[in-house]
Amino acid sequence: MDPLQLVRRWPLFRQLTGSDPLGRGDAVRSDAPEPWEPRTDEADTVTRSVCPFCAVGCGQRVYSKEGRVTHIEGDPDSPISRGRLCPRGSSSLSLVTSPTRITKVRYRRPGGTEWEDLDLDTAMDMIADRVVDTRARTWQDTDAEGRLLNRTLGFAHLGGATLDNEENYLLKKLYTALGAVQVENQARI
């Protein structure tokens, strides 16, 4: 290309010589084929959500198109975050659309050296069987002194702090009804 033409295309040159001295319009416009539109314009739904990382609770707007998430950004309406997200919060789209996410059940049999495939329904049945079996074998009605226990120490739970309130509530309710007391959460550690 003619070197002079290259200089003329240089945004700084255009800014200094053209009608856009502040460099906010034509001077800095690229010559890529129009139109460029933000992903957010093409979304068919915008859903209000909350950042899943730290406990500040920044608002998020989740843009999706045809059932797939296309963009996540800060919610300017939030009095907490005023539209901002930090590096972690800004990575939310990568978190939910990660190509390495597991989407199939993985099963490892005792002594196994590799993962195996397992149907979700079968896995749920097997897990329910394990709970019922372990609970029955490890049930404690009373302790050695005859004090009421009504419980099992045969299985335990540890949850992360992205389990939401409704999930924690049902977990605590189910475990307590099953007599499981070793129920713990990241909230301690």
Added chain:
Amino acid sequence: MAEAHPVGFQWVMEAKRRGAKIIHVDPRFTRTSAVADAHVPIRPGTDIAFLGGLINHVLTHERDFRDYVVAYTNAPMLTREDFVDAGDDDGLFSGWDPETRSYDTSTWQYEGAEVAAASGNRDRWGGDAETHRVSHLLGQSESTGSGGVPFRGDPVRDDTLQHPRCVYQVLKRHFARYTPEMVSSVCGMSPEQFTEVAEAICANSGRERTTMWVYSVGWTQHTVGVQYIRCASILQALLGNMGRPGGGIMALRGHATIQGSTDIPTLYDLLPGYIPMPGAHHEMHLPEYLAADAAQKGFWGNMPAYTISMLKAWWGEHATAENDYYFDRMPRISGDHSTFTTVLNMIDGHCEGYFVLGENPAVGTTNSQQQRHGLSSLRWLVVRDLQEIETATFWKNGPEIETGEMRPEDIDTEVFLLPAATHIEKAGSFTNTQRLLQWRHQAVEPPGDARSDLWFVHELGHRIRARLASSQLDRDRAILDLTWDYPTEGPHGDPDAHAVLAEISGYRVADGSPVSGYTDLRDDGSTACGCWIYSGVYADGVNQAARRKPAGGESPAALEWGWAWPMNRRVLYNRASADPEGRPWSERKAYVWWDEEQQRWTGHDLPDFEAEKPPSYRPPEGAHAQDAIGGDEPFIMQADGRAWLYVPTGLADGPLPVHYEPEESPSRNALHPGSRANPARERFDRPDNRYNPPDGEPGSDVYPIAFSTFRIAEHHTAGGMSRWTPYLAELAPEMFVEVSPALAAERGLEHTGWATIVTARSAIEARVVVTERCKPLRIDGHVVHQIGLPWHWGPNGLVTGDAANELIGISLDPNVHIMDTKTGTCDIVPGRRPRGPALPEFVASYRRRAGIGI
């Protein structure tokens, strides 16, 4: 805060722009220090010495907000004659039992009052040392998450604060030794730096101004974690900074709904709303449990209504007055069932099944090697997560496979790894660090087999119930009679999260109509409510947590954005923002006040007080619960209506904070030479959890360097949500260690080269960052080198590295069983760590040199 809670930190910067002075107290110079007015360096593990010094400064110079202190704190209460404060040398309070390493706390009580023996033995009052010891294992301290511990009686007071046994005078004597010089020698900052901070906070407190303290796990993850916070509470109460705008103590919690996970606890010692789990007793039915636990005065006096409403929510029509609302079928706890103890039980063969949901203990929990031993001892393990995290793959590529200590063929654990839904693929509420519930709407369906945890627990419950449906066994009644009929929706049959929230919020049993809040709850079985402190979040049948008025509406407290517990009140105990007569302490700091004309409390927030109770209200003789709280007593959850400078009951390791050194410390205890570390801390001295010898003991020179752990903005916790994300992985690709130029020179460590860090537990490698941010400290006359370790890496993910948790031993706070991750000792040498079997041998060689475990 700029690093770990960046978006929250914008408000600190806003405050700075409006003239606030920002002081950053931290062992390291960080992104927060860079924009603060002052950075005050401190040795990790010494904050009680620092805060105690501030309290001493306030008391010595009489800088306390006297009107507030006399009216709103327990400063005037008299302690008992047989109470003995922590000795100068031994640092022990009265009641210490060296055999059980625990306190009989009965002498700590006020004169004229009687304490609940608490959950350890709820069916009796008073009680012996064993009762008190067990009660802490049973989480008595944690049940104070929404208010104080109950007691009975009428404490004796001296409002002149002159009586030698009044709390004010006890406090004055207790902290007298925490002088600027002592603080300097223990904490490592100069006496001048310390005095500058002390003057700044005193000048910024009182009628016209308020000071706020902000902390995070740098204060809690210690063997004295609870007492750190207590210390800040004392300081803030003395300065009149509680319940007032711009005041308070802000806990910056680390995860999206870690506050919610505490409020609606998946914690062994609590039921929803900080109701204690019942303990094992010979004769304890509902009346005994409630009588022992409910306070005489304050809103905890309504505990029967809260508890019975919860039982009605769980067992519906099966819970009746005749069967004590199913209370007798509830499981009982009998000691510490926390996650650390549970993993030891796995290793010892007593616990065979484990659900791990959205958590990664194989690298994320202290002494991770011990965690993996626990996992390999299980019969079955269910992991639900987004990625193939280390907890799911320990049997395949865990560090013990590499060293040859384990072989996959020998590990009998059956592992189910189930894909989970992300936060946008399911609806539900998060509770943020300021008690604010915010609703997440569902944007899309989760991919493939991925399901919400709500789906998982609901489905699991149904399948277990189906298997037990024909059971005649008594023990199966509780699960079969459980209310578990949530409406489902969507292609996977997810339970409707709104219906769950509506149950949490509460309803009238007769017609299912929503209650408006916890004051509607009754103890006669006519109301059901899953979590009393969240009662009202579904008031009027509307999801209040989903409210999103831009900027939260007109009110400065943004009252129309989400919903804060309790009852959408944004600043707790905000009645204290007005004087005893109900007038704002100053116009500048007006927040909530008594409107004489309307005869009700009003202001910028919802009053955390009964709206129509006038300041002049005095409880009649024999009044109960909230009726026993006077119109001038703002701390409505406390059994005396007051902020506690001194804790007559509820703590396992003392009614007042004492500086103790951590389990592993590079220094002796200069303040109490006779008690090096917290005498009541929980230790687990066993082959898989050895401790480095502390300073002064033989072998301590083998691990001469102090370390602390920290987080960076680019990663989240143990990395499960960040190490698989390309942007974040690229921003912070490698595990590193921060060392000072002086230490680098001494040990031959090269910037960007490798270093190996070793403790009695394990050794890890990290890239060296030589930086002035890390400074050697002069402690008690000698130089202590300290290093900083982030803890975000593990063997899996886009970026991998050793986990800092490999290095840390388990020693716990006796009140809440939280572990110390913030202090420890180690050695650091240049180069990468040994591979294969040479690694455990390398660690063992250090242990042998230090004489550990011999």
